[in-house]
Amino acid sequence: MVQTVVNPKQIIAARVAKEMRDGDVVNLGIGLPTMVPNYLPDNVNVILQSENGYVGLGPLDGDIDPDLVNAGGQPSGILPGGAFFDSVFSFELIRGGHVDVTVLGGLEADTKGNLANWMVPGKMVPGMGGAMDLVTGAKKVIVAMEHTAKNGSSKILDECRLPLTGKGVVDLIVTELAVFRVTEEGLVLEELQEGVNLETVKEKTEAPFKISPTLLFD
Amino acid sequence: MVQTVVNPKQIIAARVAKEMRDGDVVNLGIGLPTMVPNYLPDNVNVILQSENGYVGLGPLDGDIDPDLVNAGGQPSGILPGGAFFDSVFSFELIRGGHVDVTVLGGLEADTKGNLANWMVPGKMVPGMGGAMDLVTGAKKVIVAMEHTAKNGSSKILDECRLPLTGKGVVDLIVTELAVFRVTEEGLVLEELQEGVNLETVKEKTEAPFKISPTLLFD
Amino acid sequence: MNKIISLDEAASFFKDGMSIMAGGFMGVGTPEDLVSALLEANVKDITLIANDTAFIGSGVGPLIVNHRVKKVIASHIGTNPETGRQMIAGEMEVELVPQGTLAERVRAGGAGLGGILTPTGVGTVVEEGKEKLTVDGREYLLEKPLRAEVALLKAYKADKSGNLVYHRSARNFNPFMALAADQVIVQVEKLVEVGEIDPDEVMTPGILVDKIYVQRRQ
């Protein structure tokens, strides 16, 4: 059941969904990333890992079980074939490269694949939770975030200014305007979202970037 | 059911049994140490840990289960209240100080609490198995061995000559002649086995030792 | 060895200045009755080790709200605004640890390890003050073990010897905290006779559990 795309978050979630392969083990950060499964085609089934201790995370199915919540603390379900384990094992999976893809929100990402998404000095610090382990251990790290902050400033920088969540960890940045791949030579613009032109992306992106030879212009 | 003591191994096992407290978690090395439970008084129940992955080791009870062996590879049983786990967890218990007492055989033990019991250079080396972890992690390490080697030489030395199993790990040495405690100041003779005199022990012990003030002479 | 205790008896284990671990992820898998007993025992200056500080009114949250905690070691404090407030006001010390690292540190504490090398946090503020080692060309942080005087755990079911079975995502930090404290007290929903839990299904062996409190409500 593919939903219609109407706002920036949906555009981002829908594009991230295209990165998933059938059978992938996926960990989704809270917020926007949890929307990704709504946009998976019918022939792509992913297995969701929940860092508080299970694989097979599914929607709430029937009555609320107070012992079954997702990593955001919300009542959840588990699909047939799922499995529970303790937090040590959960992070063995995460740190040990057994999670194929993680999708996280971001405050800033940069040309070196650095990600900042866990604290803003001077503001209340919620803590990193499992984010630092996820960006370090997952095989593929996708940052799913709006292109600019509320004040209009670019969140894609030459170098992150906020304290890092991970150093050199990001593989792909997906915004409502564009898709960037992080390479040894910096950012490469891989795609423009529908109806977005290159000038807009250049204007709204502080970081320098190359343009992929495969990028098609209308 | 306390068995009658008739040979050196039985004398040793019977004396080691007196070190056990009700409820102790105990790991017994193969050979002589496995005789210790035969000498426990009725009001002392210990829980045997088997390093290949369970607590509650008991005698073979009914048919042989090919999936249930002790650390020597022999068919075994598990008592009510026992629990199976994997080898990582088994050694978390051992290394982490959750085993109260381990009893191991020895080739040599010395005044510094060193133990050698895993290899003799030039001979076939069986490997240390779990012995190095056991002597490092168990709260109390008891060496249960005959006082002298087959050639009559003392196995209790000023300093071990064979490759060590553990350095400064032994708490108590029990032989068919005597019981020594390892202290900061070296060995202390705590007890003479029944019918053994001090001269015999002095003669058969290469290591220097002090005599406990509590040692009673007839 | 009767391990069953009342809440009043549980209270006798608590002392000012004590280090306490508590299982749970945002309150799920936290022994709420034992936390209440701790609150009523009126002890202060606790060092609290837990995945998170839960909410104002649930999980370990009330310990923070009622100023019983001198220092908290956790991966996430965002769901309990009082934690952040006390931290900024200098009323309480907060050590933030990535969730996988926190789990590994507690495991190391219970497993007799001197620490573990993790890639998580390299290049972030987490590495401040820590030893950094390069193994086979990759950088790791040396993270040290954590232990506590008391662990407060929640399980679904216990037998009278303390063998535990957890339920759903309420397992989280409980199984490995069971190895990392001097006294382990567990709150259970259901108590069964010894022998009623298949040894293959035990998740925490009873040898690690000192006291069992059976909660009234189901």
Added chain:
Amino acid sequence: MNKIISLDEAASFFKDGMSIMAGGFMGVGTPEDLVSALLEANVKDITLIANDTAFIGSGVGPLIVNHRVKKVIASHIGTNPETGRQMIAGEMEVELVPQGTLAERVRAGGAGLGGILTPTGVGTVVEEGKEKLTVDGREYLLEKPLRAEVALLKAYKADKSGNLVYHRSARNFNPFMALAADQVIVQVEKLVEVGEIDPDEVMTPGILVDKIYVQRRQ
């Protein structure tokens, strides 16, 4: 994703010079049929990682006897005299590792850790060539992770997605080897449908299992 394979298909995973882990303790918990398939595949120069080398005619023993192993990493080789003979004759390299350390090294390999610090082996030949660190006044050896190209596991039961349940002391090294190899192939006695194993009772989640071979004999 059909994970069920025949023995012939299993054979296609084996190559000369490959590193292979196998579960089991003196043959208990070793996938004997997969070992036979490996033997029949006629590959040579294997690096074998296993707790022990079992017996001449069972467990992983026949791999040694038939000269398929270039190097073995194990904690115990005493029950298979051919291992010792080939070691002394210089026909095969043997690395002896304390059992708890071997378990931790494999776990570290699967958990994305750069190593662990263990007190086991300090002051013995085990420390030769290893980094020794002092943490909070105690000495530890830095022990490095172990991984393999293929892990051959034995479980009692699997569902078709690869969720595993082990039986009795046949669990041993199997659960954590499941995380430490590029390809994980498991031999099971019993196959059930997805959903037939309660998610709380799964011991190894299916996401770690690549192929399942259902043994003929029960």
